Amino acid sequence: MxxxxxxxxxxxxxxxxxxxxxxxxxxxxxxxxxxxxxxxxxxxxxxxxxxxxxxxxxxxxxxxxxxxxxxxxxxxxxxxxxxxxxxxxFTRMNKVLEIRPADMDVSVQPGVTRESLNEELRATGLFFPVDPGANASIGGMASTRASGTTSVRYGTMRDNVIGLQAVLADGRVIRTGTRARKSSAGYDLTGLFVGAEGTLGLVTELTLRLHGVPEATSAGICAFPDIHRAVTAVMEVIQMGIPMARIEFVDAATALAFNAYAGVSMAEAPHLLVEFHGSPESVAQDAERFGDIVADHGATPFQWSAREEERRALWALRHNGYYAILASRKGARAVVTDMCVPISRLARAVEETRADIEASLVPGPILGHVGDGNFHAILLVDPDQPAELEAAKRLSHRMAERALALGGTCTGEHGVGLGKLPFMRAEHGEGWDVMGEIKRALDPRNLMNPGKLVPPPG
CATH class of the missing domain: 3.30.43.10 (Uridine Diphospho-n-acetylenolpyruvylglucosamine Reductase, domain 2)
Structure with missing residues (x-):
């Protein structure tokens, strides 16, 4: 009101x-x-x-x-x-405050976007690696504990935010963490705010860990006869210890959406999109080893390149995946699932999810960051057909239950917000109540982003 x-x-x-x-x-x-x-x-x-x-x-x-x-x-x-x-x-709080190349860290205001930050860092030989696809703000990425395509190598926002400043509900301004590489000094308040979705306070500054720009990069793509062989190939590549910077999965429906949206000519089949970072010799060796493994799983020849323009085109295709899928059904809105499971359960999770979607009322192309067990079904619904939205929500609920049964989580990177609230009790049990107690301790009148993340008051 x-x-x-x-x-x-x-x-x-x-x-x-x-x-x-x-x-x-x-x-x-x-x-x-x-x-x-x-x-x-x-x-x-x-x-x-x-x-x-x-x-x-x-x-x-x-x-x-x-x-x-x-x-x-x-x-x-x-x-x-x-x-x-x-x-x-926070769009006006968009300054890069201080870059410290010797320490490989940077302090920024929350409205800085990941793309503008990396533009600022270009002359330093360093970069900020977390890449959720969208040109999101650093503050928003921290608040949702975002990750994305590069997390299989560089980690998530949890691993790359080393300190922050926040304004609490009572007006206190606190700083968490230090620029030291490690600390044993009490509770990890930085970790508490990273992923809190603005329910504990408003973040006004962040200190981030940076990484060296790799000497060489190669990227490539291959197709598979079916989902099972694509996902089991991912599992073997990970178990063999090949150091991938990105490994992304798209199913046949997503490949068709890419074709229509971007004018490419991908086969109507599941694909893996992969990138390697390192020296020129190591990225070539990694690409060759990867190609040998996926060939054993029935993949088409692994086509890879170290050319910058080809690599950028490949990842632009993947980053526009959500919009390509939306465009595949005119006027559709999306219910986006976000399950993440242990790698050993990934093939089962993807296959059972695909079977559920095929038996439902709504289309749902699948894509995701399979290198860390995280994938998304984009459930497309006609906003004028309430029955489709209800069907999509039922599908989403089944996927969340499946993720939890397989030892995973209902949200690997998107966060809770409103959409994942129904699954928090099942995932955390009494731990969810503890989250609510922390919220009440710092925000007793429930003024900071109320209605999200934690149990409702009372």
Whole structure:
């Protein structure tokens, strides 16, 4: 509901940087996936940590909810103001604050996007490796504990955020972590905020671990007769210890979507897309070893290249996969599943998921970061057909149950938001209650992104 006193005070403080225009409210009320339009009461655009602290103070005084916003690319409704309130949009806090090449780390504001950060780093010989596909903001990536195509080698945001600054619900500004490579000094507060989805506070600065740009890179693609042989090939490659930087799976339906969207000519078959980092000699050797292994599983000859333009074209194709799949059914919205299982259970998980989709009302191409056991079914629904949405949700529920039964998780990288709330009790048991207790300790009035991640109050 509207909080007029808070909005009046914020307007006096921020001026034109507090907006209630319908277009901006609608922009901040949309999700990339199937959730309905849920506009906030206002959008605030801070430029400094001190301004965020003042926004929090005003909102806290009037019991006005606050929701952090980055690039708006999340898929589980994380940024929707389901209880009204103010969206705090960090796009103006987009500075790279300090690059420290000798220590291989960098401090940034939360609105910096991963692509703009790597542009800033180009002259240093370093890069930030976490690549979820979308040009997401660093703050949003940290808040959802994002990962993506390169996590099989470089880890997730959990591994690459070494410290941060956050404004708590009571207005305190805290710093977590240090720039030291290790510490035994108490609770890991950085880890607590990475993945908290803005429910514990608003992150206003992050310190990130950087990596050296590899001397050489090669990438390639191959097709398989069926899903089973593609996924078992992945398992063997991992077990053989071949150091992949990326290994992505797309099924036959996704390959067809790529063809229509990007004008390529992939076979109607499952494919693996792979990349190697290292020296010129090592990436060639890794590509040859990979080709030998996948050939034993019936793959087409592994076509790889060290040419930069060919590599970029391959990953542009993969990064646009979500939009290619959406375009394959005109006017569709998507329910996006995000299960992650131990590698030894991956083939079973993918095959049973494919069988479920084929027996359902809705199409659902599959793709994912199979190198770490994470894959997605993009369940396409007609927004004017409620029965399709219900069928997709039932499918999603079955997939989450399957992931948990196989020792995995309902969300490998997208986070909880609204979409994965129904599965949290089954995954965490009483641990979910502990998350709620932490939330109440730091945000007793439930003002920070309410309705997400933790059990509802009371």
């Amino acid at each position: 509207p909080i007029p006193q808070a909005l009046e005070a914020l307007s006096q403080f921020l001026g034109e940087r507090l907006t209630r225009s319908k277009s901006e409210l609608d922009q901040h009320g949309r999700s990339e996936s199937y959730f309905p339009l849920t506009p906030p009461d206002a959008v605030a655009y801070p430029e400094t940590t001190e301004e965020v602290r003042r926004i929090v103070g005003i909102c806290a005084q009037e019991a006005c909810p606050m929701i952090g916003w980055g690039a708006g690319t999340s898929l589980e409704g994380h940024g929707l103001a389901v209880h009204g309130g103010v969206v705090v949009d």
